[in-house]
Amino acid sequence: MELKKFRKKSPWILHYNTGSCNGCDIEILACLAPKYDLERFGILNRGNPKQSDILLVTGPVTKRAKERLLRLYFEMPEPKVVVAVGACACTGGVFRHMYNVENGVDSIIPVDVYVPGCAARPESIIDGVVKALEILEKKKKEIELPPYCKVPEGEKLNRRKLLERCLEVINAGRRS
Amino acid sequence: MGKRITVPFGSQHVALPEPVRFVFQTENERIVDVEVDVGYVHRGIEKACSTRFKYMQVGYVVARVCGLCAISHTLGYVTAIERLMEVEVPKRALYLRVLVSELDRIHSHLLAMGHTAEVAGYENLFMQTFRYRESVMELLELITGNRVQFDYVCPGGVNRDMTTELEKEIRKKLKELEEKCLWLKDVFENDFSLNLRWKGVGVVTKEMAKEMNVVGPPARAAGLETDVRAEFNYLPFEEVGFKLITRRGGDIYDRNLVRAEEVINSIEMVKNVLDGLPEGEIKVPVKGLPEGETFVRVEAPRGELFYYIKGTKKMVLDRVRIRVPTFANIPVMKKLFIGMDYSDVPATVISFDPCLSCTAR
Numbered sequence: 391m392e393l394k395k396f397r398k399k400s401p402w403i404l405h406y407n408t409g410s411c412n413g414c415d416i417e418i419l420a421c422l423a424p425k426y427d428l429e430r431f432g433i434l435n436r437g438n439p440k441q442s443d444i445l446l447v448t449g450p451v452t453k454r455a456k457e458r459l460l461r462l463y464f465e466m467p468e469p470k471v472v473v474a475v476g477a478c479a480c481t482g483g484v485f486r487h488m489y490n491v492e493n494g495v496d497s498i499i500p501v502d503v504y505v506p507g508c509a510a511r512p513e514s515i516i517d518g519v520v521k522a523l524e525i526l527e528k529k530k531k532e533i534e535l536p537p538y539c540k541v542p543e544g545e546k547l548n549r550r551k552l553l554e555r556c557l558e559v560i561n562a563g564r565r566s
Numbered sequence: 567m568g569k570r571i572t573v574p575f576g577s578q579h580v581a582l583p584e585p586v587r588f589v590f591q592t593e594n595e596r597i598v599d600v601e602v603d604v605g606y607v608h609r610g611i612e613k614a615c616s617t618r619f620k621y622m623q624v625g626y627v628v629a630r631v632c633g634l635c636a637i638s639h640t641l642g643y644v645t646a647i648e649r650l651m652e653v654e655v656p657k658r659a660l661y662l663r664v665l666v667s668e669l670d671r672i673h674s675h676l677l678a679m680g681h682t683a684e685v686a687g688y689e690n691l692f693m694q695t696f697r698y699r700e701s702v703m704e705l706l707e708l709i710t711g712n713r714v715q716f717d718y719v720c721p722g723g724v725n726r727d728m729t730t731e732l733e734k735e736i737r738k739k740l741k742e743l744e745e746k747c748l749w750l751k752d753v754f755e756n757d758f759s760l761n762l763r764w765k766g767v768g769v770v771t772k773e774m775a776k777e778m779n780v781v782g783p784p785a786r787a788a789g790l791e792t793d794v795r796a797e798f799n800y801l802p803f804e805e806v807g808f809k810l811i812t813r814r815g816g817d818i819y820d821r822n823l824v825r826a827e828e829v830i831n832s833i834e835m836v837k838n839v840l841d842g843l844p845e846g847e848i849k850v851p852v853k854g855l856p857e858g859e860t861f862v863r864v865e866a867p868r869g870e871l872f873y874y875i876k877g878t879k880k881m882v883l884d885r886v887r888i889r890v891p892t893f894a895n896i897p898v899m900k901k902l903f904i905g906m907d908y909s910d911v912p913a914t915v916i917s918f919d920p921c922l923s924c925t926a927r
């Protein structure tokens with residue numbers, strides 16, 4: 391399919407702020423600006439989850455942002471890669487164990503690449519995104535390998551479990 | 567009149583760097599009602615400051631309230647704690663604080679100007695502004711060692727000293743930066759289509775600004791003479807050539823020009839600081855425990871920032887209260903929206919330069 395060919399050439403990113411201090415967000419903006427120019431890898435910043443391949447998450451995931459983050463994650467098509475940008479997205483950072491914080495992105499959704507730093511430097515963000523491209527390629531092959539698109543057994547179980555858990559959370563949020 | 571249409575905007579949107587949610591009620595193109603929800607980034611920093619962190623550590627925690635005005639938050643807290651404990655800060659440290667806080671103001675203002683240009687459809691000008699902003703970031707990195715979260719100010723002084731080579735480098739880069747900023751100001755002032763887009767849009771009159779307590783560049787663009795740098799004595803701004811800049815229009819065009827002129831004034835101040843940098847210590851030790859209560863006002867890039875702290879002879883403070891500039895600007899923004907065309911909304915929002923991680927904390 392044509393889409394597969396171009397996904398490698400031009401992955402689109404989706405950026406979501408889950409309660410960060412804006413430090414990492416302006417560094418992501420700086421990445422897209424002339425000096426660092428992330429767009430030379432064919433990367434475009436689009437706000438639409440349904441067309442994106444890479445999810446850049448900043449911030450320690452506040453309780454209200456959790457639901458939105460899950461919805462964005464499930465709206466993205468496979469294959470997808472999640473990059474946690476900054477110290478607070480990786481572990482919760484200085485906000486760890488505050489009353490409204492979930493201690494990092496990986497407590498909510500699976501994370502593929504961790505970019506450390508407070509705030510993460512543009513060079514390391516670019517490095518992280520390039521790593522994410524490799525992982526994206528790998529994931530794409532995993533999906534493509536069986537001709538009739540059969541997902542491996544273990545993978546399937548995990549995903550279903552994850553989906554159930556997450557749907558529970560979403561529904562719980564709705565009722566209250 | 568036409569039927570009412572509800573337009574949700576946010577919490578995740580490509581034009582928004584931060585999660586905020588607006589729900590507009592529109593009749594045809596005109597907005598009749600608006601609801602704002604800013605609570606997506608609430609982390610509970612004030613609570614944590616008065617339970618989990620010692621008073622010497624809080625300065626580094628409040629810097630993480632907002633990455634754009636990190637220096638102002640730390641400055642506010644540190645000034646408050648110094649007043650409470652009666653620490654006399656060395657003059658050199660005060661001058662270095664002025665230097666970093668003005669450089670921070672330059673980069674924040676350039677960011678805001680670039681964003682307004684992007685919203686007006688000037689992608690090219692946006693990129694150009696960001697390229698110029700990078701040179702300020704380089705300067706900040708040279709001085710403080712980090713690009714965004716500086717952690718430069720600490721109770722009793724500053725964490726890093728300035729060397730002669732560094733000073734030379736800064737002077738060289740500042741000269742280039744000044745030329746670029748003058749060019750930018752010229753574009754923002756004289757460009758024909760930008761004038762058409764911005765003049766007379768989102769007007770805040772002087773009376774409105776006074777009544778609704780507007781702060782920062784929007785207030786100064788409306789002709790209200792309010793600047794904490796002139797009103798509250800926390801750093802020696804008068805000695806380094808601070809000028810109060812006001813304009814009369816109060817629209818988006820004037821807000822941008824106030825920012826542009828403040829950038830040029832800030833560059834001048836940085837130069838004066840380098841010229842008159844006194845010799846001496848950069849840090850004095852802080853001993854003892856804070857007792858009593860005090861408040862401090864600081865001029866952040868977006869306006870007046872207010873800190874209240876209270877301590878009762880313990881390592882952990884009793885209360886830290888932060889009132890941020892964006893919070894003060896929300897009522898006037900809401901009033902402006904009603905009766906406005908939907909297409910003018912993004913430009914108006916961005917021209918106030920809202921910072922929601924400050925507002926929600």
